[in-house]
Amino acid sequence: MTKRAVHTVEAGSIDLGGRSLPVTVRVDRRAKRLIMRVDPSGRVRITCPHKRDIGAALAMAENRRDWIGSRLDEMPPPLPFMPGVRIPVLGRDRLIIHCPKQVTPKLEDNTLVIGGPAGKDPTASIIRLLKREVQAVCRSRAEMKATMIGVEIGRVRVRDMKSRWGSCSSKGDLTFNWRLAHAPTAVLNYVVAHEVAHRRHMDHSSAFWNLVDLMCPEYRDHECWLRDEGRILFRYGAEPVETASFEIA
Structure with missing residues (x-):
């Protein structure tokens, strides 16, 4: 899929029960x-x-406003990356532990396993690790599937x-959302297959x-699963992004 030309505007805010929610228009x-x-986080x-x-x-x-409030109520609370927290990574539940000697x-x-001074926020370094792991897995699976269909x-x-699990450019470059690190491996496998299929058909x-x-x-x-449960992948670690949608024809 080709990259879209977009323009984003911070358009103000709305009041929801005394809480000011910022509104971004894309x-x-x-x-x-x-x-x-x-x-x-409460951004519309x-x-x-x-x-x-x-x-x-x-x-x-x-x-x-009522729909926005109900969406916020339905969303799972964020789960930060910190010692003692258990998170799914590439199909396996992993307990985050701190080891001072770990670089x-x-x-x-x-x-x-995370390192560094106790109490230091490990979020950025964990995300870098997850990105590397997801990239390696996605490349391996994409190459296998590309061979399967001859592309x-x-x-x-x-x-x-911010709003997609993956994309495929007209040049054949594939991009994946790092949050797939927390998805079931079969779901990640599907996203890879979906994007590889775009190498043959740039449509649906x-x-x-x-x-x-x-x-x-x-x-x-x-x-x-992605449609019904995908929003839970955004609860882990970093600042959450949009995970619920409402459309008007």
Whole structure:
């Protein structure tokens, strides 16, 4: 999928029971409708097709206060990266433990070992580790699946993506959301298959889904998991991003 030209505006805030929630409007010419998302930190994010829709976007947020409140109530609380916390990493629950002699974080059997001074926030270094691990796994699986369907892939990158699990550029470069580190391995496998299939079909036609089915026969289950449970992946570690959506045709 090609990169979109977007423009983001800090459009003000709305009041929700005495709590001020900032509103960010993202102008994306490829958007077909107004789309509102809420992140667990309380930021309202709205995507609209044109600058002239910004006023309608703000009205949307004002008119949907009850929905915004219910979304925030449904979201799981953040789970910080700190010793004693257990988090899923690449299909295995890992207990975060602190070892003063450890220079950089590392994964062991059922643990994630961090070092440095006690009390220092390890979030940034853990995210760097998870990005490296996810990149290695995604590259290995992408190469295998590309061979399966007879296509070539370019670079494989991992980023903090705000609203997608993965993408495929017209040049064949694949990008994946680092938060897939916390997803079930079968779900990560599906996302890889999805993006590799775009090397043959840059759309979501029946031919595209037939390729996905060839590489990942249970893809429908994993797609449903991402839709219904994906927001839990944003509770771990870093500042959460938008994880719930509301669309108006």
